Amino acid sequence: DTGVSQDPRHKITKRGQNVTFRCDPISEHNRLYWYRQTLGQGPEFLTYFQNEAQLEKSRLLSDRFSAERPKGSFSTLEIQRTEQGDSAMYLCASSLNTGGVNEKLFFGSGTQLSVL
Amino acid sequence: AQTVTQSQPEMSVQEAETVTLSCTYDTSESDYYLFWYKQPPSRQMILVIRQEAYKQQNATENRFSVNFQKAAKSFSLKISDSQLGDAAMYFCAYRRYSGGGADGLTFGKGTHLIIQP
DSSP, X not given: OOXXXXXXXXXXEOTTOOEEEEEEOOTTOOEEEEEEEOTTSOOEEEEEEETTEEEEEOTTOOTTEEEEOTTSSOEEEEESSOOGGGOEEEEEEEEOOXXXXXXXXXXXXXXXXXXX | OOEEXXXXXXXXXXXXXXXXXXXEEXXXXXXXXXXXXXXXXXXXXXXXEEEETTOOSOOEETTEEEEEETTTXXXXXXXXXXXXXXXXXXXXXXXXXXXXXXXXXXXXXXXXXXXXX
16 A cells, blocks of 8 residues: 555646646545645545546636546646636545445545646 | 534643633534644644544543533533643534434534644
């Protein structure tokens, strides 16, 4: 068990470019979450997957954002036509849910996005 | 919508002393979970302690304990015998209980804890 892995750790891009982040959850974890954290703030929920199904999306997730988890394992978060306001740290978390009561989230170290 | 408020942007404590971090929240739900997470410079969020709202007994994990006041919607974290490794950002978080479903965590803005040797 190597924990939740996120790649890349840092990403610098120019406004208008597309970027894609990857998250590898802990193996056999059936839930995967994406959060966004801006400077001086706590993380904000974006979306989550139960296996390969995307079950909930925050209002923060505009049309420029898309997330996938094609085989119920790793997930990608793509941002199209990036804007300076997208600059933030994008955190991924995973969990093994067997009923919801004692679910524990394990977080990765995040991808820091800077849009110039 | 649920909100979580941490009114202390920064706290400082001497090593080996006790410190209490404050958190209040607003919800109309009766069943929910509350959490304290630690975020060190490595940026990885680490669960410190959790509390189920239906439990009256305050949760405890070694040197970490909470004071959960449901009526007052208050959820403070007490760290006893503070250690240098406790230095980090601490986030209070709320999660609605939704049976087998899931909801995203709602986080406060965090408290930066400084441990003075």
